[in-house]
Amino acid sequence: MLFIFASCGERNSIHVISREAGSGTRSSFTESFTLVDENGYDLTRADADINDSTGVVLANVSSDEKAVGYTSIASLSDKVKAVSIDGISPTAENVISQKYKASRALLVVVRPDISTEANDFISFILSPLGRRIINDMGYVSVPYDCEYKKSALSGKVTVAGSSSVAPVIERLAEEYEAISDIEIELQQSDSSSGIRSLSEGICDIGLSSRNLKEDELMLGLVPYEIAYDALAVIVNAKNPLSDLSSQQVSEIYKGDIKYWYEVIDDENS
Amino acid sequence: MTKIREKAMHAVFLFSACIAIFGVLMICIFLFAEGIPALREIGVFKFVFGKVWNPSADEYGVLPMILGSIYVTAGALVIGVPVGILTSVYLAMLCPVKLYRIIRPLIDILAGVPSVILGLFGITVVVPAVRSIFGGWGSSILAASVVLSIMILPTVISVAESSLRALPTSYFEGALALGATRERGAFSVMLPAASSGVAAAVVLGTGRAIGETMAVIMVAGNQSVMPSSIIKGVRTLTANIAIEMGYAAGLHRDALVATGVVLFVFILLLNLLFSALTRRRER
Numbered sequence: 001m002l003f004i005f006a007s008c009g010e011r012n013s014i015h016v017i018s019r020e021a022g023s024g025t026r027s028s029f030t031e032s033f034t035l036v037d038e039n040g041y042d043l044t045r046a047d048a049d050i051n052d053s054t055g056v057v058l059a060n061v062s063s064d065e066k067a068v069g070y071t072s073i074a075s076l077s078d079k080v081k082a083v084s085i086d087g088i089s090p091t092a093e094n095v096i097s098q099k100y101k102a103s104r105a106l107l108v109v110v111r112p113d114i115s116t117e118a119n120d121f122i123s124f125i126l127s128p129l130g131r132r133i134i135n136d137m138g139y140v141s142v143p144y145d146c147e148y149k150k151s152a153l154s155g156k157v158t159v160a161g162s163s164s165v166a167p168v169i170e171r172l173a174e175e176y177e178a179i180s181d182i183e184i185e186l187q188q189s190d191s192s193s194g195i196r197s198l199s200e201g202i203c204d205i206g207l208s209s210r211n212l213k214e215d216e217l218m219l220g221l222v223p224y225e226i227a228y229d230a231l232a233v234i235v236n237a238k239n240p241l242s243d244l245s246s247q248q249v250s251e252i253y254k255g256d257i258k259y260w261y262e263v264i265d266d267e268n269s
Numbered sequence: 270m271t272k273i274r275e276k277a278m279h280a281v282f283l284f285s286a287c288i289a290i291f292g293v294l295m296i297c298i299f300l301f302a303e304g305i306p307a308l309r310e311i312g313v314f315k316f317v318f319g320k321v322w323n324p325s326a327d328e329y330g331v332l333p334m335i336l337g338s339i340y341v342t343a344g345a346l347v348i349g350v351p352v353g354i355l356t357s358v359y360l361a362m363l364c365p366v367k368l369y370r371i372i373r374p375l376i377d378i379l380a381g382v383p384s385v386i387l388g389l390f391g392i393t394v395v396v397p398a399v400r401s402i403f404g405g406w407g408s409s410i411l412a413a414s415v416v417l418s419i420m421i422l423p424t425v426i427s428v429a430e431s432s433l434r435a436l437p438t439s440y441f442e443g444a445l446a447l448g449a450t451r452e453r454g455a456f457s458v459m460l461p462a463a464s465s466g467v468a469a470a471v472v473l474g475t476g477r478a479i480g481e482t483m484a485v486i487m488v489a490g491n492q493s494v495m496p497s498s499i500i501k502g503v504r505t506l507t508a509n510i511a512i513e514m515g516y517a518a519g520l521h522r523d524a525l526v527a528t529g530v531v532l533f534v535f536i537l538l539l540n541l542l543f544s545a546l547t548r549r550r551e552r
Contacts, residue, residue, distance in 0.1 A: 015406040020491070021324065022516025042325055049408050049502055050491035052512050056392065063397045064407060190516075 012259050014252055016048040017060055017069035024164045024190070024209050025054070029070050029231050032102035033250045045255030058234075065236045066260065068252060072164070073230045074138035082232035084243045090232040092140045101246070103230035106139070106165045107223045109198055109206040114222075117155045117182050118204040124148045124176050125169075125226055133172055139227040154181035161187075161194020161207030168227060169207060195221065240264055297533075304530035307523030316527060322493040324513065329524040331531060333495045337410075337503035338535070340496055341485065342478040344414025345421055349478075350471055352418070353425030354460075357470075360426065361433035362441065362455045380423030388487030391416040396488055405500035408490035413503070416484050421474035428473055432466020433459055465546050472543045479535055482507040506532040 019026040021042060030036050035043045051057045057069045062079035069080075073090050076082055082090050085102060094100035108125065110118060124130050127148035131141035159169055166188040173184035187197075191208040198206035199219050212223050233249055235241055241264050244252075251257040308316055311329050319330015356376075360369060395415050400407030440462055444454035460467065482505075490502020491512060504512075510525050510532075517525050 013406075020512045020516075022513065040325065046323075046494045047492045047502070049406060050493075050504070050512065052486055052491070056487055059392050060396070060408065063393070064400060066406075 012261065013066065014258060014260055015060075015064050015067040016045060016252060016255075017051055017057055017067055018044050018048040018253065019057070019070075020050050020052045023052075024162060025070070025072065025231065028104045028209070029102070030253075032231060033246055033253065035250060035253055044253050047255075048253065061234050061236055063236075065238045068233065068235050070231050070233050072138075073232045074167075076138070076232055076234070079237060080234040081237050081239060081242075082234050083241055085233065085249065086245050087243060090230045092135075095140045095228050095230045100230055102232075103228050104209060105142075105211070105225040106162075106168065106227045106229055107208040107211070108159075108165070108169075108226055109161075109195060109208055109212065109221050109223045110204070111198060111201075112220045112222065115157070115204055117153050118157045120151050120153055120180070120182060121157050121173075121176060121184065121205070122224065124180070125172055126224065129175070130172055130226075133175055134168060134227045137168060137171060139168060139229050141227050142225050144224075150179055152181075156183045156185060157205065158185045158187070158203040159205045159207060160197045160203040161189060162191040162209040163188045164209040164229065165207035165226075300526065300530050300533055303523060304527040307520060307527040308530065310520065311524065311527070316524070317531065320495055322509070324517070324521040324524070327520065329520075329527075331506065331509070331528055333493055334504050334506045334509045334528065335531065336496055337489070338479055338505040338507070338532070340410050340499070340503060341413045341417060341489065341505055342475055344410055344499065345417035345478040346471065346475060347418075348414060349418035349421045349425060349474060353422050353470070353474070354429055354467060356422070357426045357429035357433060357467075358455050358460060361430045362459060363451060376423050376426055379419070380427070384420065384481060384484040385487075387416055387420055388484035391484060391488035399500065403500045405498070406490065406502065408488055408502050410489070410496060410499045410501065410503050413485050413489040413505075414499075416488050417478045417481060420481060420484065421477050424477050425470045425474040428470035429463070429467045432463045432470070435466070436462050469543055469546045472539055472546060476536060476539045476543075479505075479532070479539070480507060482511050486511060506535075 019029070030042055030044060037043060049060065051060060051069070054071050054075045057071055058075065058077065058080060061067045061069045073082070073095070084090070085100065088094050088099050090100050090102070095103050108122065110122065114122075123146055126144040126146040129148060131143070134141040159173075166186060169184075170186055173186060176182070177184060187203070191210050194203070194206040195208055195212065195216055197203045199216070199221060206221070208223070209229070212221060233244060241260075244263060248257060248263050252263070257263060316329055316331060317335070318332050319328065320332050321328045321330050322333060360372060364372065391412060395412045396407040399405070399409055399412045399415075403411065436459060440458055441454050444458040445451065449457065485505050486508045489505065489508060491504045491508050492502045493504045493509065496503040506528055509528050513521070514525055
């Protein structure tokens with residue numbers, strides 16, 4: 001019986017929710033909160049709940065007052081509360097001004113010998129209309145001096161890469177296909193294989209949620225930052241907590257902080 | 270002419286039958302060809318009895334997942350089998366016809382519910398309930414067992430019911446004629462007579478539970494650590510493959526295929542048990 005109810009006393013323990021190893025969201029989270037050691041070893045506590053999609057993380061955090069998780073700010077909803085980190089809340093302004101640290105750029109990558117059709121789509125993405133679509137999705141767009149003029153081109157543009165960028169491109173492609181005769185074909189995989197397909201000429205545009213590596217830049221590939229995505233640390237809406245230091249987030253995920261009373265002081269509640 | 274057509278059709282039927290066999294063989298060959306080199310590289314003993322699964326440090330021990338699968342499945346059986354068997358007895362012998370016409374289709378609907386829907390039900394109902402009643406984080410062995418027990422109910426009920434119905438009615442009538450009540454006749458005569466069929470129902474249910482992936486991933490927590498309590502999270506063999514396969518390369522990928530080999534051996538053993546049981550029934 002001891003085995004069965006051994007953990008009944010842990011009613012005030014922090015319910016730590018992480019993503020699966022290998023997920024882009026998890027790797028940018030562990031990088032932002034120093035949860036990797038110098039050998040690249042992930043320090044996240046081994047007994048953290050592993051949820052394999054954003055939706056499941058949100059469902060768990062919104063139903064458990066003791067839960068903590070993380071998600072892209074584009075997926076935030078009213079059902080969960082995003083806490084500020086070191087006093088800075090994960091808003092669009094703070095991400096643009098780079099005050100909020102836990103962010104990453106979403107990139108589209110092209111070859112120097114880009115086709116005119118692909119170029120047309122890129123200029124649509126970077127145009128004010130493209131930026132508005134990106135902002136409407138909850139990401140932070142990057143200002144470019146780019147006007148889009150409807151062209152008479154037709155054909156097909158193949159886009160491949162990161163599943164973190166793909167939803168943005170999918171939405172952009174819908175709007176783009178409505179006003180243009182060019183068809184966008186989107187293949188989701190991950191940043192590395194997207195960039196590889198681009199350099200091998202399998203696709204016209206690659207998608208990446210990480211910066212290009214030295215050897216990828218050597219191939220002459222040109223990256224465009226189209227948006228910033230920030231990772232928000234989320235807690236249940238009923239949780240009195242509103243601010244954590246990045247040190248505390250790190251310790252919670254390492255398992256050094258196990259109970260809420262260790263981070264919620266009287267001032268906070 | 271007719272003879273040729275006869276022969277041609279023979280070939281068509283034989284070919285169809287061969288496709289299924291071909292499928293099974295290919296899966297076996299693929300699994301063992303891909304998985305055994307990894308098993309050899311990691312070491313069978315270290316792989317099966319290793320307590321740490323940490324691909325980033327090249328540590329591949331699947332014991333936590335083996336135990337995870339066993340615990341979750343055992344939990345599902347503890348809840349699902351008694352309910353399933355009692356239901357099948359009720360449906361086969363005690364239930365009024367009018368009620369049967371309502372219950373039976375509902376059970377068939379339950380059998381058709383996609384597992385991801387059961388997972389959603391688990392995450393919105395079962396997990397919070399486990400959390401508020403038993404404490405802990407909610408996503409746990411218990412939550413996974415409850416969801417799986419619902420999932421195996423239709424299998425257990427249908428197979429057990431049909432094996433009860435396959436018995437000669439004279440057994441039941443004879444018991445009643447000797448003065449037994451309907452309940453006594455059902456439980457003391459019919460159920461023991463159908464025992465091998467009922468056991469087969471349990472084995473089929475076990476196979477369903479141990480192989481389930483989607484619903485389990487959504488409610489079990491998926492921590493690759495040794496399970497310590499039924500209200501703590503756990504990762505099953507199936508979840509281990511499904512969660513990590515998309516990102517795996519090299520030895521990590523081979524280790525996941527080897528995880529599949531372990532799972533496949535479990536399923537093979539269950540199938541052998543199942544055919545042994547049904548053979549006994551035929552004799």
